[in-house]
Amino acid sequence: MASRHHILAINAGSSSIKFALYQIGHPLRRLHSGSLDRIGQAEARMLVQGPNAGDRRSDLVAALDQPQAIAILIDWINAHTTAQALAAIGHRLVHGGPNYSAPQWLSAAVIADLQQLLPLDPAHLPTTLALIDALGQHFPDVPQVACFDTAFHHALPRVAQLLAIPRRYQTLGLRRFGFHGLSYEFLLGELRRLAGTEAAQGRVILAHLGNGASVAAVRNGQSIDTSMGFTPASGLPMGTRAGDIDPGLVGYLARTEQMSPAQFNQMVTEQSGLLGVSGTSADLRNLLAMESQSPAAADAIELFCYQVKKWIGAMAAALGGVDTLVFAGGIGENAPEIRARICQGLEFLGIALHPQRNADSNALISADGRVQVRVIATDEALMIARTVAHLLDPAVERATKEP
Numbered sequence: 508m509a510s511r512h513h514i515l516a517i518n519a520g521s522s523s524i525k526f527a528l529y530q531i532g533h534p535l536r537r538l539h540s541g542s543l544d545r546i547g548q549a550e551a552r553m554l555v556q557g558p559n560a561g562d563r564r565s566d567l568v569a570a571l572d573q574p575q576a577i578a579i580l581i582d583w584i585n586a587h588t589t590a591q592a593l594a595a596i597g598h599r600l601v602h603g604g605p606n607y608s609a610p611q612w613l614s615a616a617v618i619a620d621l622q623q624l625l626p627l628d629p630a631h632l633p634t635t636l637a638l639i640d641a642l643g644q645h646f647p648d649v650p651q652v653a654c655f656d657t658a659f660h661h662a663l664p665r666v667a668q669l670l671a672i673p674r675r676y677q678t679l680g681l682r683r684f685g686f687h688g689l690s691y692e693f694l695l696g697e698l699r700r701l702a703g704t705e706a707a708q709g710r711v712i713l714a715h716l717g718n719g720a721s722v723a724a725v726r727n728g729q730s731i732d733t734s735m736g737f738t739p740a741s742g743l744p745m746g747t748r749a750g751d752i753d754p755g756l757v758g759y760l761a762r763t764e765q766m767s768p769a770q771f772n773q774m775v776t777e778q779s780g781l782l783g784v785s786g787t788s789a790d791l792r793n794l795l796a797m798e799s800q801s802p803a804a805a806d807a808i809e810l811f812c813y814q815v816k817k818w819i820g821a822m823a824a825a826l827g828g829v830d831t832l833v834f835a836g837g838i839g840e841n842a843p844e845i846r847a848r849i850c851q852g853l854e855f856l857g858i859a860l861h862p863q864r865n866a867d868s869n870a871l872i873s874a875d876g877r878v879q880v881r882v883i884a885t886d887e888a889l890m891i892a893r894t895v896a897h898l899l900d901p902a903v904e905r906a907t908k909e910p
Contacts (some may be wrong), residue, residue, distance in 0.1 A: 511594035513538075514899075515584065516891035518599040519638050521630045522546045524580055527888040528587055531594065531899075535892050539587050546576045553579065573634055577641045584646075593649045596642055597895035599689055599887060600635055601739060602628035603655030605680040608662065610894050613639055613651040621653070627738075630776065652898055654891045659692050660685030660723070660730045667732045667825075683736035687715045691723050691730065693890040694835055697883050701870065702831070706879070709830035712822045714815065715885065716845075717836035718746035718789065722815065724822035732825045734818045740776050743814050746789035749779035750814065781807045791838055791845065812848040819849070823856050829878055832858060835885040843868055850880065 514535070518525040527540035541555035551571040556563050571579070584593075598613075604624045611617050618639065625632055639651055668682045691713050699707035711725040720743045723733040734742030744750040752775065760766040766774070774783075782789035785807035787797070794804040823829045834846055843865045850860050857877035865872040873880035 511592060513588045513592045514594055514892045514895050515588070515596045516599075516888040516895070517580075517596060517638065518887060518891070519631070519635045521634060522548065524576055524638070525888065526580060526583070527892070528584075529889075529892040531896060535889065535896065537889070540888065541583065543571070543576050543579060546571050546573060551576070555583070573637060574641075577638055580638075581641065581645050590646045590649055593646060594899055595650045595652055595895045596646070597652045597654055597891040598635060598639060599656060599891055600653045601631040601656050601686060602684070603653070603657040603661075605682060605684075607653075607655050608658050610655065610658070610898060611653045612898065613643075613653050617653065652891075652895050654689060654894045656686045656688040657684045659688030660733055662729065663733075664731055670737060681737065683733075685721075685723070685730060685733035686735045686739045687719070687721045687723070687733075688730075689887045689890045690715045690835060690885045691725070693885055693887065694833055694883050695725060695728060698831065698833060698881070701881070701883070702879065706831055710823075710826040710828055711831045711833065712819055712826070712829050713833045713835065714819065714839055714849075715836045716815065716834065716839035716842075719748070720745045720811075720815070720836065720838070722818040722822055724825045726826055732822060734821075743818060744784070744811055745780045747777050747780045747782045749775040749783065781811060784810055791842060795842075795844065808845075808848075812845060815849045816853065819853065819858075820856070829856055829858070832873075832878060832880045834872075834880070834882050840882055840884050841868065846872070846882075 512531050514529045514531060516527045516529065523542060523544045523546060525542040528538045530536045530538055538558055539556065541553065543551060543553050545551045549570055551568045552565060553568055554565045600621070602624055604627055606620070618636065621632065621636060642651065663683065663685060670676070670681055670683060672681070694713050695707055695711070698711065708727050713723045713725060715721055719739060721733055721735045722743065724731050736742065740748045740750070742750050757768070757771055760771060780789060781791060781794060785794055785801070785804045787801070787804065788794055791808065791811070794808050797804045798808060819832065834840065838845055847860055847862075847865055850858050858880060859874045859876045860872055860880060861874040868882055870883070871879060871881055
């Protein structure tokens with residue numbers, strides 16, 4: 508394995524594949540990265556980024572199905588590394604089910620077990636397993652690793668795991684799982700690096716706000732609750748996902764519109780959230796631009812901020828207070844106005860923003876008060892690469908982290 512000095516990190520979604528190539532060293536160095544977006548739509552897009560800021564290219568490509576997208580990815584891998592240089596390939600798996608609390612080498616037995624989890628994650632897992640199979644055929648000597656988004660929340664307190672449905676379903680593994688775990692694990696590590704161990708071990712609320720959004724409560728470095736539950740469609744309203752809604756809607760829409768379970772699932776995952784309320788866009792940047800002219804866009808923004816604020820309050824209650832609040836994700840990192848609206852009214856918790864620091868998106872955006880409010884750029888790909896490095900060799904993994 509001495510000549511194998513590259514790690515490939517892959518995050519496959521239902522309509523996208525993100526990828527990044529790292530060189531093992533001190534620290535891990537990102538060589539290339541990219542994404543294939545809008546897979547299965549009329550026109551796909553490929554974005555690639557080289558090691559330098561100027562090495563960036565975005566190309567529109569013809570409509571792609573998943574097998575074609577996988578073929579393009581394999582061509583990209585072959586153009587940027589070799590099977591002899593690849594130490595391992597790491598994958599983000601959205602769902603690890605009730606059994607996986609740690610990353611796993613993707614053996615035939617693990618892959619067979621993951622096949623049994625398809626009903627838990629029909630939107631992501633089939634794509635990821637197809638990609639793992641294709642890469643295994645093209646790079647048979649390169650080991651692959653599953654990094655589970657649910658693992659960070661695996662040891663939630665029992666009361667935070669329970670679903671209030673008949674108890675017999677617990678024996679089938681039905682529970683609140685929680686997601687965005689790779690992001691949360693990375694953010695907690697960055698908080699430790701930036702603010703020290705005491706801050707990372709305190710009462711921390713992590714808000715991953717992007718097209719998918721969730722909030723988590725962390726104490727002593729452990730997740731104690733989170734907004735997403737059984738599926739990533741729960742919790743906050745998101746770009747196209749409804750978040751928590753009254754389950755009575757299922758029966759009502761079945762009676763009044765003859766909506767099937769599949770149609771209901773499509774509605775609450777692909778047609779709801781910011782898109783559903785605004786009627787125009789799932790992108791918060793677009794909604795902010797049209798807010799003054801569109802009452803529907805204004806409603807979508809207000810609902811999003813209100814629900815995030817409520818969940819921060821709920822997590823503070825679970826923690827018995829809050830010492831640090833962290834914003835991350837595309838919205839959390841880049842939308843000062845949204846951060847300000849979310850935090851307005853949370854002064855009773857000790858949360859208060861410094862207007863100029865927030866406007867500048869500084870690393871520390873709180874006023875000089877009891878609660879530190881931080882903006883930290885999350886990096887799930889780097890978290891995958893670090894996890895893989897650790898499995899390859901714990902000593903190598905320690906050398907990959909920032910000093």
